[in-house]
Amino acid sequence: MIMYVYTLTNILKKRQDYMYTPWHGKDFITEYISNRKCALSKLEDSYPTAASEYELIKDIESTLQIQSSQKTQNINTTAMLLELINNNLELTDHASALFKIESLLKSFEVRKKIYTKYNELFKPLSKEFSNLENYILFSIVLLKQFTLTNEYRYLNTILKLNDLIISTGLESVTKANKALISLLLTRELSCIQKLLQERSIQYE
Amino acid sequence: MNKINIGLLGVDSIRTRAYISVLTKLNITLEEAIILSGGKSHTPEVIEKSCYFNNQIHSIKMLQALETPINILETSDINDATVVTALNHSRPKLFIYSGSGGSIIKNNILSTQKQFLHIHPGILPEYRGSTTIYYSLLKENKCGASGIILDENIDTGPVIASKEFPPPDDRKSIDYEYDPYVRSALLSEILTYYLHNGRLPEKNNQNREGFNYYIMHPLLRHITMLSQSHPSNSGV
Numbered sequence: 001m002i003m004y005v006y007t008l009t010n011i012l013k014k015r016q017d018y019m020y021t022p023w024h025g026k027d028f029i030t031e032y033i034s035n036r037k038c039a040l041s042k043l044e045d046s047y048p049t050a051a052s053e054y055e056l057i058k059d060i061e062s063t064l065q066i067q068s069s070q071k072t073q074n075i076n077t078t079a080m081l082l083e084l085i086n087n088n089l090e091l092t093d094h095a096s097a098l099f100k101i102e103s104l105l106k107s108f109e110v111r112k113k114i115y116t117k118y119n120e121l122f123k124p125l126s127k128e129f130s131n132l133e134n135y136i137l138f139s140i141v142l143l144k145q146f147t148l149t150n151e152y153r154y155l156n157t158i159l160k161l162n163d164l165i166i167s168t169g170l171e172s173v174t175k176a177n178k179a180l181i182s183l184l185l186t187r188e189l190s191c192i193q194k195l196l197q198e199r200s201i202q203y204e
Numbered sequence: 205m206n207k208i209n210i211g212l213l214g215v216d217s218i219r220t221r222a223y224i225s226v227l228t229k230l231n232i233t234l235e236e237a238i239i240l241s242g243g244k245s246h247t248p249e250v251i252e253k254s255c256y257f258n259n260q261i262h263s264i265k266m267l268q269a270l271e272t273p274i275n276i277l278e279t280s281d282i283n284d285a286t287v288v289t290a291l292n293h294s295r296p297k298l299f300i301y302s303g304s305g306g307s308i309i310k311n312n313i314l315s316t317q318k319q320f321l322h323i324h325p326g327i328l329p330e331y332r333g334s335t336t337i338y339y340s341l342l343k344e345n346k347c348g349a350s351g352i353i354l355d356e357n358i359d360t361g362p363v364i365a366s367k368e369f370p371p372p373d374d375r376k377s378i379d380y381e382y383d384p385y386v387r388s389a390l391l392s393e394i395l396t397y398y399l400h401n402g403r404l405p406e407k408n409n410q411n412r413e414g415f416n417y418y419i420m421h422p423l424l425r426h427i428t429m430l431s432q433s434h435p436s437n438s439g440v
Contacts, residue, residue: 155424
């Protein structure tokens, strides 16, 4: 019986609410780890060199046609996420960055989707939500936030975003995106393994 | 019997049974209970006997034993028009709220001019939102409960009481045992105060700033349940 069922069907097409979780004991931890390792094996050697996160994001940026949203209050999600990644969250305009992160987190947790455009109150302005890059970039933003704060609610949403990313199948993902997903899953696994170690939870 | 001018609005759930167990212990007869009986059952198929409260008997039978007048509605929707009508025809100004998990009371219910006492499983304003008993255990190795008067936002109403609890001995029993237990234990303290003073404890408005917790991912839930203690956590 498969216990880690959260990546079996495309979550972008069929929403996953994570309600009524059955108790599976330590076996569940083992299955989660093999789920992530299986996804990582599909992403292996996807990039010619061991590129840094910075280089990978620059590669993605160069392929995107990001429209400037400066003339209106509307938010272009990809542009906003890239800005959050490129800026040092600890320093520049911290309150504004935090507002954007918390608002998008709330919107994703409620709707289980990331839309391409929002108004200034983070109500979706477009019906388009299938841009996988936005899910990847938001997961990177939250990883940064989790590293800074150790707040488990960020790790919680990272797990859901990464489930969603894996659930799409990963076949039609670009090389740069594959490398970013690989980096994301490796870091997620490392955060979880650290947590398991702190809690003295042994698993096979 | 201690007859009090308070009502109960809810469904038959383990939490409601825990609340009524408190009423039984304190010998309290409520003025009225409105029970939503429509939709699927809110209790698990197999209920192991709890050491904390009576979880074996249906809420309606427990209320009948306390001679509480019961208005049974055929809906499962807490915001249904029949609930509004029932509330408008009811005498109590204050209702203990025990609706199904995840349902949010809307303005049509709040505008009935009744007050709804909700026991949230977390210390407020720190732990707003969903599955907060798990987050609090994961973060601080302790649990909490807060009694609030519901308002239009999630877990932002004025707090009338709150209490911390130690972690449960058996973390696999949180949903159907420890969560209802901590809520009912705080309800017991609030109702005892009410019996002695004829009113609820003083309300304290919350700082409305802050964030919500969202439903915990099954992996973090398993880690929380498998964690027995954490060196940095002192517990209660």
